[in-house]
Amino acid sequence: HSDAVRHRHTGVLRAVGVPRLQPPFQGHPTPSCAMSSWIEMLPVNNATGPLKEAYEQAKTPAGTVDNVMRVHSQRPHTMLGHLTLYRSVLHHPDNTLPLWFLEAVGVYTSLLNECEYSFTHHCANLRRLLKDDERADTIESALRYKSPEEAFSGKELALIRYTEKLTSSPGAVEAADIEAAKSLGASDGEILEVNQVCAYFCYSNRTING
Numbered sequence: 001h002s003d004a005v006r007h008r009h010t011g012v013l014r015a016v017g018v019p020r021l022q023p024p025f026q027g028h029p030t031p032s033c034a035m036s037s038w039i040e041m042l043p044v045n046n047a048t049g050p051l052k053e054a055y056e057q058a059k060t061p062a063g064t065v066d067n068v069m070r071v072h073s074q075r076p077h078t079m080l081g082h083l084t085l086y087r088s089v090l091h092h093p094d095n096t097l098p099l100w101f102l103e104a105v106g107v108y109t110s111l112l113n114e115c116e117y118s119f120t121h122h123c124a125n126l127r128r129l130l131k132d133d134e135r136a137d138t139i140e141s142a143l144r145y146k147s148p149e150e151a152f153s154g155k156e157l158a159l160i161r162y163t164e165k166l167t168s169s170p171g172a173v174e175a176a177d178i179e180a181a182k183s184l185g186a187s188d189g190e191i192l193e194v195n196q197v198c199a200y201f202c203y204s205n206r207t208i209n210g
Contacts, residue, residue, distance in 0.1 A: 038210065042073035054079040068117070071207055082207070089193075089200045097193050100129035101156060105163050105197045108143045112167045115205035155184040159194045166198050 044055050044065050054076035058069040072079035090102055103126040110118035127136040142151035148160040158181040165173055181191055 037067070037071045037208065039071060039074060041067065041070040044070070047073075050076045058083055068204060068208055082204070085200055085203070089196045095193055096187075097190050098129075100126055101159075102193065102197050103129060104139055104143070104160070105194050106201045107140075108148070108160060108163050109167045109198050109201035110205055111143055112164065113202060113205040113209070115201075115209055117208050118201060118205055155181065155186045155190075158184045159186060159191070162191070163194060163198050166195065167202060 042051060047055050051073060054072070055065050055069075058065050058079055060066060069079050069082065072082060090099070090106075095102070103122050106122045107119060107126055110122060123136075123140060126139065127133065130136050130139075139151045142148050143160075146164070148157055148164070152160050162173075162177050162181055165177060178188075178191060182188070
């Protein structure tokens with residue numbers, strides 16, 4: 001598609017007509033923001049063999065397969081690996097941080113990685129889990145403007161700042177970043193939860209944008 005090629009060469013995000021997210025992340029992505037991968041995604045309807053089996057495992061409760069999983073269709077075994085990672089990192093019952101906060105970590109990681117698709121969908125998840133539109137608006141605005149202190153404090157703020165550094169400058173993370181979170185009440189296990197969610201979204205964002 002000519003528009004897709006033009007967007008790739010200019011570096012703008014995949015969804016045609018959606019402005020690139022830039023600091024301070026001005027503009028709001030459309031809730032229906034579609035993802036298009038440069039790698040061909042094989043259709044669900046006529047899938048056979050291992051691909052059909054992978055699609056069956058990846059189906060949502062509504063019976064659909066999200067594009068973030070369909071992007072793996074050329075190598076179905078990687079879809080299964082993605083599913084396992086996603087479920088263990090975000091939805092395992094042994095996690096202790098609230099799911100809404102882990103979604104906030106994913107939202108911020110996706111913003112920093114300029115992944116419109118993940119930002120849009122996980123921001124919607126965050127809003128649904130919070131059940132508080134005013135709080136959700138405050139968080140979204142704070143993250144867009146890279147001012148997390150406007151929405152978070154204490155342990156949560158330290159973990160969000162750790163997320164930013166781990167996403168944007170992973171080689172610069174140091175013991176002081178961990179100690180800052182621990183001094184405000186975060187356990188090593190909770191820091192690991194944030195670490196894994198951030199790392200997962202970096203993987204997912206690159207899968208989607210690639």
